Amino acid sequence: MRSRRTVIVAIAATAAIAVAVALGVYLWPHGHHAKHPSPALDSTRVRELTDGYRRDTVARLPARLTYTEAVRAFVACPGAPGRYLLSSRYDLMPESTAPSGVLGTLRRYWRQRGYRIVNDTPGLTPQLLVEDPADGFRLGISQRTARYLRLAVSSPCLSLAVAPESPLLLTDLAAAQGAYERYVAGLLGQLAGDVAALRTAVASGDTAQARAAWLTAQLRWERVGAAYGTFGDLSDAIDGLAQGLAGGTADPGFTGLHRVEYGLWHGEPAAGVLRVVDRLAADVVRLRATLDQVAPEPADLPLRVHEILEDAQRDHLTGLTDYGAGAGLAETWADVDATQALLDVYAPLLTQRRPALLPAIRINVDGLRRALSAARTGTVSPGARERVNAALGAVLENLASVPGLLEMAQS
């Protein structure tokens, strides 16, 4: 499952102080400005220079000190509106014993390199802060506790082509996560009923009724929006495909809704299909019981806003998930429902951050609904199908902005 990598977050002027402290910005109570700022300093160059200072410094440290965390962000320059500095911190920890003598080693090395000492605070949690007069970069090393060291690197202030977006806090995203979980829990309750109806229909021997019942259940599941194995192994158990399994469609690991579809459209005897349906019912029960443990993290859930329809494009509109029913367009329609549900959950945050985005998405989603409706009646003409592809592509280009607007700050 795809999950976030929150090593780099961007923080604007009003961002939470807690975040700034976490980044080690506390080392710079007053914004500093290079005396000779390089005119060529841009965001790429300050990243390179930061990496250079980090590597050069860490190379002086004993090898047993290893990284435990790295966070990097552009933060607003104090006292310089519209300008930003790249602030990075790296926590290093030894395997067992506390590091000793490291500050002394670095003090000697940095002096030798001609760096100016800005702050040198001894004590139980000593701190040393220097500045390279050549380019205004500042390096700090501090003994945070007896157990670990923190290296901080900060660039001079610079202008950025695009102002960084302030990241959200966990509390902002947790509310959305809660709303989504309630939405999913409601659907899973309905899905349990759908699977029970599917069992009855299969047992009755009426293939047409069984197929209709399968479609109801399949579309209900699609509305959950379980892109990319959102619920881990249970997603695969409920909605997995035969691809990648050694035995293909005959593989015992091929279970769930598409396995039912395969059976119903390939003349499998009812007894065999019933075994698959019973297993499916049990997996739905398991998912309902463990939903709060397997649901995506608040920081990861924004990815699903675009992944659900990315999945539809990759799987439903290539025929990959079609095991006989030819329901790819209907499944895509249900995926639009799921996407809309997530957009509703995030609407306040998105509107606040980029007011034009949701209206643009709405126009394209409406276009996709129209194209899907036109393609659902009778035989799909190449032209109608082309319009579905076009409309879905347009929606996806809009949705791609959503995860970046909903980045969570690293705590």
Next chain:
Amino acid sequence: VTVNRRDLIRRLGAGAAGAAVAGLAGGEPVRAQASPQFHGAHQAGIFTPAQPAAVFAAFDVTVDSVSQLADVFRALTTRARFLTEGGEPAAAPDGDPPPDSGVLGPRVPADRLTITMSVGASLFDGRFALAARKPIRLTTMPAFPNDALEPAWCHGDVLLQICADSTDTVHHALRDITRRTRGALQLRYRLGGFLSPPRPSGTPRNLMGFKDGIANPTEADGPDVVWVGAGRGEPEWATGGSYQVVRFIRMLLEFWDRISLSEQEGIFGRQRDSGAPLDGIAETDIPDYARDPAGALIPVGAHIRLANPRTAATAPSRILRRGYNYDSGLLPNGNLDAGLIFCCYQQDIARQFATVQRRLAEDGLNDYIRPFGGGYFFALPGVTSPQDWYARTLLT
């Protein structure tokens, strides 16, 4: 006349190293390289510095007897020898169709063409009574967890990897070979590939925009990594050959273009612009995983870290990669069908490629790729002299 292959290899190896350095320093694509030699203990096209154009073409054998099969390989050898060395096409009686397509003009240039010939496990089924002579590690490629294999794009009795400096040379060679083997070899699938020039320098980029193939064994590693030799339980005839894995890997590039740069870089473990590992500055910097056990800088699930953890324990799984980009038509959803022709050589697929592939089961890149074809093959030993022919030691 037996060519001293060892000397040739040394010369080619030195040329490759020099080319790589020149490529890094000057940022210019390297074209002026020696023509690969057709004759030798090993086939060309394996350690040969990758030419810019390629096709991977799999055939099924449609003849029934081992003597007819030998005729096929003799014909393949004759054509490969002529095409890779270049020259005047043979004359034909007046009124007959011309024997050469003329695509490359009246005189066929060598153009650094290599034709690397491999055989699949299916050649060793009952048809030619070769089962007892099968390379002992040659199997049929299985489906890996993220695969969506399409049978029409998998396996085959014979695989030709045809590479040259120009696409027309590659096309000309394949067209010539199919013509000379008509009725005996039937094309099963083919996919053309290309190698990008350095942008702006260093290792070429793949279609995801990342430099790919930065860490690769050199020719000196051949006996440990690539070549099948004595003492490995292989049939005698297989000495000097190599196991080849080809994987057609579709990239979901529209989706890829819709995720953030930091996510892309975390997935690869490298910076997109420079190609440097995320803990480094330059493309050639060696990632220091020992300093970063928790993945603070290079995520523990990053592609480069899973593919090559650079530990003593994982050294035996190193492979020689020789991949190409492909760019070919549309998918049913209207997206571009483009990606990577992954190709690697090794002496033991289970120990090498399959081990790497298992490590990549949790690779974040899997969400953006879809392997759909390819197979396991055995690259035959080299043709050692003008009297020799491909697979002679297998079939006689």
